[in-house]
Amino acid sequence: MTDNQLNEVVRLPLSMLAHGRSGDKGDSVNIGLIAHETDWLPVLESVITPEWLANLFGEEVKGDIEVYSVPGVGAVNCVLNGALQGGGTVSLRKDAQGKLFGQVILQAEVDLPIQQAIRLGLIQP
Amino acid sequence: MKQKLALGVETSESQVEKALDSLRVWAMTMTRIGGGAGFWGDRVFAPLELLSTSKLDYLILDYLAEVTMSILAKQKMRDPKKGWATDLVDWLEAGGVELLHDSGAKLVTNAGGANPADCAKMVLELACEVGWTDCRIALITGDDVVQLIDDALDGGSLVENIETGQKLSELEDGVVTANAYLGAGPIGRALESGADIVITGRVADASLIVGCMLHSCGWAAESISQGHAITTPIHRWATSEVESPLDVLASWSIAGHLIECGAQVCGGNSTDWKLIDNLAEVGYPISEIEEGGSCIITKPEGTGGAVNRRTVAEQLLYEIGDPAAYITPDVVVDLRHTTLTETGENRVRVEGTRGLPPTDHFKVSATHLDGWFACSDLVVCGPDAVERSKACDDVMRARLSDLTRLEINSEFFGAGASLPPGLAHLKVEPSEVLIRWGARSGNRADIIEFGRSVAPLILTGPAGVAGYSARPKPREQLRYFPFLIPRDLVEPQIQIVLMNTLRLRVSDRSPRLGSVFDRLESIANGTPEDQWRRKFARRVLVRLQRPTMRE
Numbered sequence A: 001m002t003d004n005q006l007n008e009v010v011r012l013p014l015s016m017l018a019h020g021r022s023g024d025k026g027d028s029v030n031i032g033l034i035a036h037e038t039d040w041l042p043v044l045e046s047v048i049t050p051e052w053l054a055n056l057f058g059e060e061v062k063g064d065i066e067v068y069s070v071p072g073v074g075a076v077n078c079v080l081n082g083a084l085q086g087g088g089t090v091s092l093r094k095d096a097q098g099k100l101f102g103q104v105i106l107q108a109e110v111d112l113p114i115q116q117a118i119r120l121g122l123i124q125p
Numbered sequence B: 001m002k003q004k005l006a007l008g009v010e011t012s013e014s015q016v017e018k019a020l021d022s023l024r025v026w027a028m029t030m031t032r033i034g035g036g037a038g039f040w041g042d043r044v045f046a047p048l049e050l051l052s053t054s055k056l057d058y059l060i061l062d063y064l065a066e067v068t069m070s071i072l073a074k075q076k077m078r079d080p081k082k083g084w085a086t087d088l089v090d091w092l093e094a095g096g097v098e099l100l101h102d103s104g105a106k107l108v109t110n111a112g113g114a115n116p117a118d119c120a121k122m123v124l125e126l127a128c129e130v131g132w133t134d135c136r137i138a139l140i141t142g143d144d145v146v147q148l149i150d151d152a153l154d155g156g157s158l159v160e161n162i163e164t165g166q167k168l169s170e171l172e173d174g175v176v177t178a179n180a181y182l183g184a185g186p187i188g189r190a191l192e193s194g195a196d197i198v199i200t201g202r203v204a205d206a207s208l209i210v211g212c213m214l215h216s217c218g219w220a221a222e223s224i225s226q227g228h229a230i231t232t233p234i235h236r237w238a239t240s241e242v243e244s245p246l247d248v249l250a251s252w253s254i255a256g257h258l259i260e261c262g263a264q265v266c267g268g269n270s271t272d273w274k275l276i277d278n279l280a281e282v283g284y285p286i287s288e289i290e291e292g293g294s295c296i297i298t299k300p301e302g303t304g305g306a307v308n309r310r311t312v313a314e315q316l317l318y319e320i321g322d323p324a325a326y327i328t329p330d331v332v333v334d335l336r337h338t339t340l341t342e343t344g345e346n347r348v349r350v351e352g353t354r355g356l357p358p359t360d361h362f363k364v365s366a367t368h369l370d371g372w373f374a375c376s377d378l379v380v381c382g383p384d385a386v387e388r389s390k391a392c393d394d395v396m397r398a399r400l401s402d403l404t405r406l407e408i409n410s411e412f413f414g415a416g417a418s419l420p421p422g423l424a425h426l427k428v429e430p431s432e433v434l435i436r437w438g439a440r441s442g443n444r445a446d447i448i449e450f451g452r453s454v455a456p457l458i459l460t461g462p463a464g465v466a467g468y469s470a471r472p473k474p475r476e477q478l479r480y481f482p483f484l485i486p487r488d489l490v491e492p493q494i495q496i497v498l499m500n501t502l503r504l505r506v507s508d509r510s511p512r513l514g515s516v517f518d519r520l521e522s523i524a525n526g527t528p529e530d531q532w533r534r535k536f537a538r539r540v541l542v543r544l545q546r547p548t549m550r551e
Helices: A038-047 A050-060 A101-107 A114-119 B002-029 B046-053 B066-078 B087-103 B116-129 B146-151 B185-192 B207-216 B219-225 B245-259 B309-316 B385-399 B421-426 B444-452 B487-493 B512-525 B531-545
Strands: A009-013 A018-025 A028-035 A065-070 A075-080 A109-113 B031-035 B058-061 B106-109 B136-141 B175-180 B197-200 B286-289 B295-298 B332-334 B339-344 B347-351 B354-356 B361-381 B407-413 B432-441 B475-486 B495-500
Touching (some): A018 A101, A018 B309, A028 A038, A028 B309, A038 A065, A038 A109, A050 A065, A050 A075, A050 B421, A101 B421, A109 A114, B031 B046, B031 B207, B046 B087, B058 B207, B066 B175, B066 B361, B066 B475, B087 B116, B106 B207, B116 B197, B146 B487, B175 B475, B185 B197, B185 B207, B185 B219, B185 B495, B207 B219, B207 B286, B245 B295, B245 B309, B245 B347, B245 B354, B309 B347, B361 B385, B361 B444, B385 B407, B385 B432
Parallel strands (some): B106 B197, B136 B197
Antiparallel strands (some): A009 A109, A018 A028, A028 A075, A065 A075, B286 B295, B295 B347, B332 B354, B339 B347, B407 B432
């Protein structure tokens, strides 16, 4: 592998890094993303940022986005405020309670440095 | 050599004995709580499965989501006897009352919803029906704070929506429901006063479990002997040997949080769905909780699903905000360092949760009327299905364009409706699309017009459109309005009412009771029923027929 390749990134679906579930509270949705290995948390933290989420959800999320770390189980908790068109009781969405977000997001792709992806066993050297 | 061997055997025997002893002690101090419902609409007979397959100390049933309270409120508006979760009665009637009586487990549920009194009355009738005459039902009220808004909160001018900042007094239509999330204290005290069944209105989900633990671990008894009012923060109820009551309360809350959504912790709704065995017979969860707070999450043997680190972790974070401050009425939970360890097949140990003192406020979930809504859908097939479905949607919108207050949300399922903008590149050209419309308006007539505009699209829009169903009826929309209220305003209202079959007055009897008496007589007089049922049936008949015995 050349030096050039070592600095490159590889694009992988988030499902290779984590599993998750989402739910609602009022007009906000939370997505718990749990790294497949507890010690992968720093990697998860480096890719799941409020900016990354804002980019992904665009205008669907009207309010602030927060990302919290949960080290005990190697997870991040993403809170998307104003994501349900007013909340479960009035949302005109079929998924009024944001149950789908947690599985939809696993299809998103994240960029990892190739070296890191190899170290985690996500790709072959 | 011989001696050594003998010593060796002795040591291992005593080790086994020691291990068995500690297991016995653990089993004695451990409280087993089953979670038999995740919401109103969950599998109705799950509580029967839990009761018949496992030895439980308590069975908790959480029937209330945010959405549920507003549905129940609507039902109560139409019929003042309704407004509670009727699923409770469905399984109790199907042999559940007998199972509950025989098992000795206490039932704690928020099935009361917007009308706990009528719910409790119905359950009492069912107990009476099977001859459980000394059944004691505790009814917990005080969560309904609608009256307080006018009296103490200046008509809502002192109240702000915690999400939007809007003042309650600025609403066009008044408040329909306002229910404070009560804590575990009243549940613990109700159980301490001998209740077999506790029925509440809006109580924080995890508090259902914490209430059981207050009873099981002697905190409720301690609070009475110390003379604590029911409104004292419950970490002050701890028995003297408890070192850090807040940590214990936080851990109990997590033990509860993990099972209050039913099978969601046992492999239901799991990312690993492909690996989960036998979801058709998925087990409902049991928390084996220690006095110190650590717990083991498990499920009845032989049931489907799975309990492992991954299924428990997903539920741990479910509907959580800041993990350092998950606020409940009982305690502020810090679950950042909560750990999960697999200790056996379908057994996960949960520990390391920390607690901070509770806040000075209760959260109130209020709802107010906000116009009308309806939903509908049609399926679109054929070449260029996406283009067709959009054309179909355009036709409908053009026909309704004069209705300026009408808001329509169109979703094209199959064509990537669930994908956020950042995943638009994953959209593919499907062979069919399901158009799903949600419409709302402050004007009821607009929604009637919307309902009328769906079916005609089949004959008057593009070809390949189908799926006619009845015109959707306008439904009242109740908007959620969460706010905070000082505890000392709510607490004086909290009441525990103990009811038992002897308190059933003639005037309180519903028409149902006629058939109840017939049933009781048939149990008392004949067919080989369980002995206790016959005995109690006779007792209840004697008592109910003698007016002097009634209160």
